[in-house]
Amino acid sequence: xxxxxxxxxxxxxxxxxxxxxxxxxxxxxxxxxxxxxxxxxxxxxxxxxxxxxxxxxxxxxxxxxxxxxxxxxxxxxxxxxxxxxxxxxxxxxxxxxxxxxxxxxxxxxxxxxxxxxxxxxxxxxxxxxxxxxxxxxxxxxxxxxxxxxxxxxxxxxxxxxxxxxxxxxxxxxxxxxxxxxxxxxxxxxxxxxxxxxxxxxxxxxxxxxxxxxxxxxxxxxxxxxxxxxxxxxxxxxxxxxxxxxxxxxxxxxxxxxxxxxxxxxxxxxxxxxxxxxxxxxxxxxxxxxxxxxxxxxxxxxxxxxxxxxxxxxxxxxxxxxxxxxxxxxxxxxxxxxxxxxxxxxxxxxxxxxxxxxxxxxxxxxxxxxxxxxxxxxxxxxxxxxxxxxxx
Amino acid sequence: xxxxxxxxxxxxxxxxxxxxxxxxxxxxxxxxxxxxxxxxxxxxxxxxxxxxxxxxxxxxxxxxxxxxxxxxxxxxxxxxxxxxxxxxxxxxxxxxxxxxxxxxxxxxxxxxxxxxxxxxxxxxxxxxxxxxxxxxxxxxxxxxxxxxxxxxxxxxxxxxxxxxxxxxxxxxxxxxxxxxxxxxxxxxxxxxxxxxxxxxxxxxxxxxxxxxxxxxxxxxxxxxxxxxxxxxxxxxxxxxxxxxxxxxxxxxxxxxxxxxxxxxxxxxxxxxxxxxxxxxxxxxxxxxxxxxxxxxxxxxxxxxxxxxxxxxxxxxxxxxxxxxxxxxxxxxxxxxxxxxxxxxxxxxxxxxxxxxxxxxxxxxxxx
Numbered sequence: 001x002x003x004x005x006x007x008x009x010x011x012x013x014x015x016x017x018x019x020x021x022x023x024x025x026x027x028x029x030x031x032x033x034x035x036x037x038x039x040x041x042x043x044x045x046x047x048x049x050x051x052x053x054x055x056x057x058x059x060x061x062x063x064x065x066x067x068x069x070x071x072x073x074x075x076x077x078x079x080x081x082x083x084x085x086x087x088x089x090x091x092x093x094x095x096x097x098x099x100x101x102x103x104x105x106x107x108x109x110x111x112x113x114x115x116x117x118x119x120x121x122x123x124x125x126x127x128x129x130x131x132x133x134x135x136x137x138x139x140x141x142x143x144x145x146x147x148x149x150x151x152x153x154x155x156x157x158x159x160x161x162x163x164x165x166x167x168x169x170x171x172x173x174x175x176x177x178x179x180x181x182x183x184x185x186x187x188x189x190x191x192x193x194x195x196x197x198x199x200x201x202x203x204x205x206x207x208x209x210x211x212x213x214x215x216x217x218x219x220x221x222x223x224x225x226x227x228x229x230x231x232x233x234x235x236x237x238x239x240x241x242x243x244x245x246x247x248x249x250x251x252x253x254x255x256x257x258x259x260x261x262x263x264x265x266x267x268x269x270x271x272x273x274x275x276x277x278x279x280x281x282x283x284x285x286x287x288x289x290x291x292x293x294x295x296x297x298x299x300x301x302x303x304x305x306x307x308x309x310x311x312x313x314x315x316x317x318x319x320x321x322x323x324x325x326x327x328x329x330x331x332x333x334x335x336x337x338x339x340x341x342x343x344x345x346x347x348x349x350x351x352x353x354x355x356x357x358x359x360x361x362x363x364x365x366x367x368x369x370x371x372x373x374x375x376x377x378x379x380x381x382x383x384x385x386x387x388x389x390x391x
Numbered sequence: 392x393x394x395x396x397x398x399x400x401x402x403x404x405x406x407x408x409x410x411x412x413x414x415x416x417x418x419x420x421x422x423x424x425x426x427x428x429x430x431x432x433x434x435x436x437x438x439x440x441x442x443x444x445x446x447x448x449x450x451x452x453x454x455x456x457x458x459x460x461x462x463x464x465x466x467x468x469x470x471x472x473x474x475x476x477x478x479x480x481x482x483x484x485x486x487x488x489x490x491x492x493x494x495x496x497x498x499x500x501x502x503x504x505x506x507x508x509x510x511x512x513x514x515x516x517x518x519x520x521x522x523x524x525x526x527x528x529x530x531x532x533x534x535x536x537x538x539x540x541x542x543x544x545x546x547x548x549x550x551x552x553x554x555x556x557x558x559x560x561x562x563x564x565x566x567x568x569x570x571x572x573x574x575x576x577x578x579x580x581x582x583x584x585x586x587x588x589x590x591x592x593x594x595x596x597x598x599x600x601x602x603x604x605x606x607x608x609x610x611x612x613x614x615x616x617x618x619x620x621x622x623x624x625x626x627x628x629x630x631x632x633x634x635x636x637x638x639x640x641x642x643x644x645x646x647x648x649x650x651x652x653x654x655x656x657x658x659x660x661x662x663x664x665x666x667x668x669x670x671x672x673x674x675x676x677x678x679x680x681x682x683x684x685x686x687x688x689x690x691x692x693x694x695x696x697x698x699x700x701x702x703x704x705x706x707x708x709x710x711x712x713x714x715x716x717x718x719x720x721x722x723x724x725x726x727x728x729x730x731x732x733x734x735x736x737x738x739x740x741x742x743x744x745x746x747x748x749x750x751x752x753x754x755x756x757x758x
Contacts, residue, residue, distance in 0.1 A: 319470065319472075320520050385395065390479070
């Protein structure tokens with residue numbers, strides 16, 4: 001008996017759209033040239049790569065020269081932080097970085113390493129109960145030697161949107177560069193980099209039906225980056241290594257499709273997400289809360305927490321029921337820490353191990369949501385009963 | 392702690408407790424081969440902080456073993472989950488281990504772990520997943536006969552682990568599988584090779600899994616009360632030396648007492664009230680009887696009349712013939728045919744009729 005599987009973890013990754021697969025197809029074994037080569041094979045590859053770059057630029061209202069292909073969203077974050085901070089040091093323009101407590105580890109761990117191993121100064125801003133950075137905190141943290149502010153567009157765990165326009169405007173007034181990790185937010189928001197006060201923007205195509213193994217970093221023209229990797233002169237010397245042409249083509253195609261489908265997708269996600277959250281609040285009014293901001297949140301993210309439950313147990317039972325979700329505190333080594341995001345938001349101890357994240361996608365249906373609610377209606381009381389008998 | 396009741400158990404679904412070692416890996420492979428729907432689980436029980444902060448030095452559930460178990464599960468194409476059991480394990484096993492030592496007893500934490508963690512905490516989690524069975528890599532057998540379950544020794548006499556399983560009751564045995572209990576260790580290694588499991592040549596797991604270096608004295612120094620030295624007395628009450636703290640000695644110990652006497656002396660017992668270590672001759676170490684408390688009868692029918700059974704007084708001891716009589720208070724009085732040396736309060740005493748484990752309990756302090 002094959003059980004029906006329901007995928008509600010699109011915040012982790014998404015299936016690659018067949019149109020994206022088709023667009024990448026020629027660049028594996030037919031048009032396989034190295035875009036750096038000065039012969040016809042190279043020119044074919046280079047043409048594909050530059051077309052992809054132009055597509056990405058158009059989708060973001062940016063210039064092609066502002067688009068760098070990297071190997072992952074995490075690499076884009078690394079390049080933004082390391083690149084800007086080392087360039088600031090080189091030019092003597094600054095030594096201080098501001099970020100916040102609920103950033104993805106790709107930003108937070110990079111900031112910590114820049115501080116601990118490289119002697120940069122780092123301010124990690126707190127967040128409010130919804131996971132939002134307060135502008136007053138940011139303003140107070142700015143110093144004459146602040147070189148970069150890095151605040152994510154939307155949190156990966158609870159889906160809260162940060163006030164990035166206000167943050168970017170403040171940064172610009174103070175002459176500080178602003179980077180935003182838009183990895184979760186990219187597909188559901190319209191981006192106009194020509195108008196927005198954002199200097200660097202990280203993108204991960206596998207979050208919007210593109211391939212894994214490729215990332216994008218928008219870097220505003222005029223911003224100097226010291227490369228985080230050293231080597232050849234690809235990507236204007238900012239990201240050495242032969243560019244993976246099929247993945248760049250896939251990334252661009254996925255972004256083009258995401259922009260074209262945005263309104264339709266967002267409406268679909270919201271209807272599913274709201275049905276899920278409404279259902280959960282109805283089923284478990286006492287023991288389940290919605291985490292993150294009630295309205296300023298990603299349309300496809302439903303993040304919740306169960307009082308006194310352990311996310312690992314919930315995920316295991318959901319998995320056995322064929323439902324894929326995730327959690328900020330789940331871990332495969334059985335040594336779960338309370339979710340750092342929920343802790344930073346000031347959630348009481350009794351909630352911060354029981355955080356779950358459902359992220360819906362294009363292929364989900366209302367029936368998926370109802371089946372998930374049915375499964376949780378079985379699982380949650382059982383886990384409470386288990387906690388009761390084993391103390 | 393009781394077992395979860397559920398009416399929706401799948402008779403074909405098994406949770407197998409995996410450790411990354413040979414026995415539990417082969418157990419999982421056998422169950423897959425037998426057509427069960429198998430779910431692998433590993434319990435993260437303990438991680439002792441090390442001097443350098445990160446990681447742990449304990450011998451069980453290390454990241455390496457977790458990775459091994461994960462690889463086996465992946466090879467068998469079964470789901471694999473790691474459970475965080477650190478808090479209950481510390482509360483029920485580690486604290487118990489330290490406390491018992493401080494009270495002059497020598498506990499067997501594996502017995503307590505099987506009772507409270509493996510066959511209650513983990514079994515409940517298996518039942519909650521609608522698995523009818525929990526399987527482990529123990530060398531023991533369960534047979535159903537006339538609606539009752541009997542617990543038998545493992546086929547391999549050198550590996551038999553029924554001693555640490557005597558705490559199981561009928562309600563547990565109904566939901567327990569020991570897939571390797573019918574094989575010898577050599578056959579199990581053979582099966583591991585046959586299944587191409589990359590653990591065939593791994594060493595045996597150790598008792599006291601939570602001790603990083605196997606040094607329980609170091610562990611007690613670190614986690615217990617500060618050592619309190621005291622006198623070493625003869626049975627007659629004459630002080631012939633000083634000890635470093637009662638937990639650091641075991642019954643029957645001869646070496647390392649730091650005293651020289653014409654005739655060798657042995658630790659006879661610990662007098663916690665006087666904080667004294669009582670020593671005596673080899674002959675004085677011999678004991679003709681003992682009392683056993685917290686007795687569990689696997690068949691749940693305590694013998695009405697005294698029975699003759701073989702009794703094991705520690706895991707690595709041969710059974711000795713004795714008469715076992717139930718007392719009115721539920722305790723058991725054991726009369727050995729021959730004097731037995733090294734009867735140790737806190738260890739398990741387990742009763743056998745041939746291959747069948749009848750039950751057992753904890754050796755009480757002698758008077």
